[in-house]
Amino acid sequence: EAQVTQNPRYLITVTGKKLTVTCSQNMNHEYMSWYRQDPGLGLRQIYYSMNVEVTDKGDVPEGYKVSRKEKRNFPLILESPSPNQTSLYFCASRRSQHGQGSHEQYFGPGTRLTVT
């Protein structure tokens, strides 16, 4: 089954304790992206990756890091989480080639993070 998986699905942590949220896709997609979703603000892009070893900042990258060492995985790293990073996080992937359906993003199930 084609899917994007994220782990963990729920996480409560304390300020300053480094954490990683994993994301993996089995569709051989080149493009992967991380979003956070907050009430009233919608989905905002954190980082994206066009392919292995190619990453770039989205609209709200501060406080986050990513890496893309393998095509299928795109972990999100919070080196020193703060309460304002409490949010619902989504990973997504899609093909990079232009064409029919090329911009459809497949979303993971989401990770609800609470930083106290």
Place this chain on the structure above:
Amino acid sequence: EDKVVQSPLSLVVHEGDTVTLNCSYEVTNFRSLLWYKQEKKAPTFLFMLTSSGIEKKSGRLSSILDKKELFSILNITATQTGDSAVYLCAPSWGYQKVTFGTGTKLQVIP
């Protein structure tokens, strides 16, 4: 600055009603506009629109894009309670960035 505005922010309708959701955008290097439906989980894809004036249809849902006036509409006819969700529009620009609107929350009551 790229901007996406969806309206209305929320609406409540009765089953069987027809609704029209609006999305206006200002993005540079526009490529396409996508509509998503989000229930209490991840967004799911509805439509991708790239050309003006060509209506996309899927059952009771349809959507059209006006690239000159920079807006899109999503129509839902004969609404059902299962249509209750937040509907998101997302213009994409370049091949990398996608800007989501804050969504329209639709509630369909029996």
